[in-house]
Amino acid sequence: MNHFTTTSDGPPPGPGLLGRLARVSFRNRWRVVAAWLVAIAAAVGLSTAYAGDFAADYSAPGSDSRQAQDLLEARFPTQSGDTVDVVVHADGPVTDPEIQADVTALLDELRGLPHVAAVEDPYAVPGGISADGDILVARANLDVPNPDAMPVEDTERLIAAADAAERDGLEVALGGQSIALAEQGEIGSEAIGMAAAAVILLITFGSVVAAGLPLLVAVAGLALSGMLTGLIAAVVDVPDWSTALATMMGIALGIDYVLLMVTRFREWRAAGLETERATVATLDTAGRAVMVAGSTVMVSMLGLFAMGLTFMQGAALVTIAAVLVVMAAAATLFPALLGFFGSWVDRLRLPWGRRRPATLAAGGHVEPSRAWLRWGRLIDRHSIIATVVGVGLLLALAAPFLGVRFGFPDAGNNEADRSSRQAYDLLSEGFGPGANGPLLLVTDLQSPSDTDALPALGEAVAATDGVAAVLPAAVNPAGDAAMLTVLPDSGPQDAATEDLIHTLRDDVLPATGLDVHVGGVTATSIDSTENTAERLPLLIGGVVTLSMLLLLVSFRSIVIPITAAAMNLLSVAAAYGVVALVLEGGWAGQLIGIDTETPMPAFIPVLVFAVLFGLSMDYEVFLISRMREAWTRTGDNARAIVEGLAGTGRVITAAAAIMIAVFAAFIPSPEVFLKVIGVGMAAAILVDATVVRMLLVPAVMHLIGRANWWLPGWLERRLPQLHVEGRPEVYLPAANAPAGPGEPGADLELATTR
Numbered sequence: 001m002n003h004f005t006t007t008s009d010g011p012p013p014g015p016g017l018l019g020r021l022a023r024v025s026f027r028n029r030w031r032v033v034a035a036w037l038v039a040i041a042a043a044v045g046l047s048t049a050y051a052g053d054f055a056a057d058y059s060a061p062g063s064d065s066r067q068a069q070d071l072l073e074a075r076f077p078t079q080s081g082d083t084v085d086v087v088v089h090a091d092g093p094v095t096d097p098e099i100q101a102d103v104t105a106l107l108d109e110l111r112g113l114p115h116v117a118a119v120e121d122p123y124a125v126p127g128g129i130s131a132d133g134d135i136l137v138a139r140a141n142l143d144v145p146n147p148d149a150m151p152v153e154d155t156e157r158l159i160a161a162a163d164a165a166e167r168d169g170l171e172v173a174l175g176g177q178s179i180a181l182a183e184q185g186e187i188g189s190e191a192i193g194m195a196a197a198a199v200i201l202l203i204t205f206g207s208v209v210a211a212g213l214p215l216l217v218a219v220a221g222l223a224l225s226g227m228l229t230g231l232i233a234a235v236v237d238v239p240d241w242s243t244a245l246a247t248m249m250g251i252a253l254g255i256d257y258v259l260l261m262v263t264r265f266r267e268w269r270a271a272g273l274e275t276e277r278a279t280v281a282t283l284d285t286a287g288r289a290v291m292v293a294g295s296t297v298m299v300s301m302l303g304l305f306a307m308g309l310t311f312m313q314g315a316a317l318v319t320i321a322a323v324l325v326v327m328a329a330a331a332t333l334f335p336a337l338l339g340f341f342g343s344w345v346d347r348l349r350l351p352w353g354r355r356r357p358a359t360l361a362a363g364g365h366v367e368p369s370r371a372w373l374r375w376g377r378l379i380d381r382h383s384i385i386a387t388v389v390g391v392g393l394l395l396a397l398a399a400p401f402l403g404v405r406f407g408f409p410d411a412g413n414n415e416a417d418r419s420s421r422q423a424y425d426l427l428s429e430g431f432g433p434g435a436n437g438p439l440l441l442v443t444d445l446q447s448p449s450d451t452d453a454l455p456a457l458g459e460a461v462a463a464t465d466g467v468a469a470v471l472p473a474a475v476n477p478a479g480d481a482a483m484l485t486v487l488p489d490s491g492p493q494d495a496a497t498e499d500l501i502h503t504l505r506d507d508v509l510p511a512t513g514l515d516v517h518v519g520g521v522t523a524t525s526i527d528s529t530e531n532t533a534e535r536l537p538l539l540i541g542g543v544v545t546l547s548m549l550l551l552l553v554s555f556r557s558i559v560i561p562i563t564a565a566a567m568n569l570l571s572v573a574a575a576y577g578v579v580a581l582v583l584e585g586g587w588a589g590q591l592i593g594i595d596t597e598t599p600m601p602a603f604i605p606v607l608v609f610a611v612l613f614g615l616s617m618d619y620e621v622f623l624i625s626r627m628r629e630a631w632t633r634t635g636d637n638a639r640a641i642v643e644g645l646a647g648t649g650r651v652i653t654a655a656a657a658i659m660i661a662v663f664a665a666f667i668p669s670p671e672v673f674l675k676v677i678g679v680g681m682a683a684a685i686l687v688d689a690t691v692v693r694m695l696l697v698p699a700v701m702h703l704i705g706r707a708n709w710w711l712p713g714w715l716e717r718r719l720p721q722l723h724v725e726g727r728p729e730v731y732l733p734a735a736n737a738p739a740g741p742g743e744p745g746a747d748l749e750l751a752t753t754r
Helices: 017-027 029-050 064-075 097-111 152-165 177-184 189-205 208-233 241-270 275-307 310-344 370-381 383-403 419-431 448-452 454-462 495-512 521-555 559-583 587-591 603-634 637-664 672-709 713-718
Strands: 083-090 116-119 135-142 170-175 439-444 467-470 481-488 516-519
Touching: 017 029, 017 275, 017 310, 029 208, 029 310, 064 439, 064 481, 064 516, 064 521, 083 097, 083 419, 097 116, 097 135, 097 152, 097 170, 135 419, 152 170, 152 177, 170 419, 177 419, 189 208, 189 241, 189 637, 208 241, 208 310, 241 275, 241 310, 241 603, 241 637, 241 672, 275 310, 275 521, 275 603, 310 603, 370 383, 370 637, 370 672, 383 559, 383 672, 439 454, 439 495, 439 521, 448 454, 454 467, 454 481, 454 495, 481 495, 495 516, 495 521, 516 521, 521 559, 521 603, 559 587, 559 603, 559 672, 603 637, 603 672, 637 672
Parallel strands: none
Antiparallel strands: 083 135, 083 170, 116 135, 439 481, 439 516, 467 481
């Protein structure tokens, strides 16, 4: 192992690429800021002219439900788009002439609204009126392919027309995915997250300038990446909720990365460096860790492409774009801003921001607080207990995931005062729970004999256990395809409905001699869930492997990548457990507005894994890079762990607090998907930054000892030298040059400045 020494045979090496880029940005700060303003303006203009609409196809490629949907789009174009259920409940029979006149007037009005292709007549369509006669349902077919493509203002017109038709004794409710989307509204998650981050930064730094720099960089990154989202949507399918995910990731990472670099910049200033040299030193040390951390996030998001789902790929692309913009801002805009405000970084201090004069340790770096030093030494003395406690806590948090129920939340999980929830309940009351998730059986009629076989098909399906009703087959005008609507006995989220679909596909339909596909929203969600579950191991294996290789090259160690992967998987499992707990709808669910037992969408674990694994690697890079810096300086494993933990503890906890606040801003969202992501990510970051990084990682590293830094000689010769920790000795004043192991000053007691 080569350690830093105070002597050199030649001039010290110059700064690396990031350091040189920082110097150029610092000296040309006006041009850099102007370039960012031009880039944002250009992105705004391009987005205004060419931005695409949000779209998401949640079906599984090649699945039976996807084939059914393709056949519907080709042979039944008016019935292949999104639909709205118009549900009417009357105090008396809906066939009463006065009530029928009101219903007919409402349906006529709906037919004239934008994007309404056709509206059924419930008085003429079989199954339109409930057995009790007091509830009817009319299906309105829209000319948009999916709910995301329906303009919210046009959906609001439908809701307004239904509200206007209500009177005493007549209740009207609209159901469907587009209705649910329109009722969700919007919540200022970005503003909430930024406000919380500002408070945490002010508390952490105690300086308006130091706290403002991360916010300025995050706002600039958000302005640019937000405009790029629309351009990406013009090329690929991007779900509407992915913009919130990318925004929160951009804010959180932008603030966290600059938080790390501001902290290091202040240390270099305390070490006696003037502003420009401190800026170069910051990017050449902490900036390297930021680039590696951002790369791990992108590797994790790239893993979503392994799922083979277009909406996952769209979400990954907009998030990767946000991360790239953040990394670019950290490397160029941040040093430019230091050119303006670097000398003011410790001014405009708040009352709690006063600090003692900086005291330099033997290595020339500013030392952390005594509290973090005591914590590090406590873990060193009790590493076995810390390991057992940490693993036990994570496993306890993960336990609820063992009983998780996968599926897609529907209107039955919405709040009781929404029209979509009321329509769901009325349909269940009048037509049975299966009316909220009808199955669409679609067949290609190859010959007249296939048409003659349709009655037998209907009888075979009706005789199947779990089928409540089968509506008469509808044949398209060309006579080459037929569709049967099947109402199950059970609701869309019931396991019995999934069993029924498999029974129809495996046993009933093949015996009819027709090529029949089972589609509909319920069948699509079940197929998507199964497809996602099958591909999840591929995602996990690919992301973990790539991340381990990146850490192997970065830290030149065999053990560190393995332990990091194990710790991150434990963090992910704990996050899954917390999400499963709130979805049970008990006391934990009610805290965040989930009152009913709700299934977990299968893509949520995928997204949580990809995002959390990348963010966990961020903290791992921040922590281990500081430990490695101490290890290369001292060669003492225990000291390196304590020093690295103490040197980053404050930064990681502050960064985690910001992450938690930003992701917790999702929780008030009325959309279950975003609410669940917010809960999972906030809980995961809390666990990862406390139990994992501040307890479990240092405890395990103490147990492993010097083997943490072992690398076979043959591999060491072949791996490139990234120097993630940078070369801090290059920038230290001569009087503060670090002492090598065994040299005077190498074992001085750690000092404190805060």
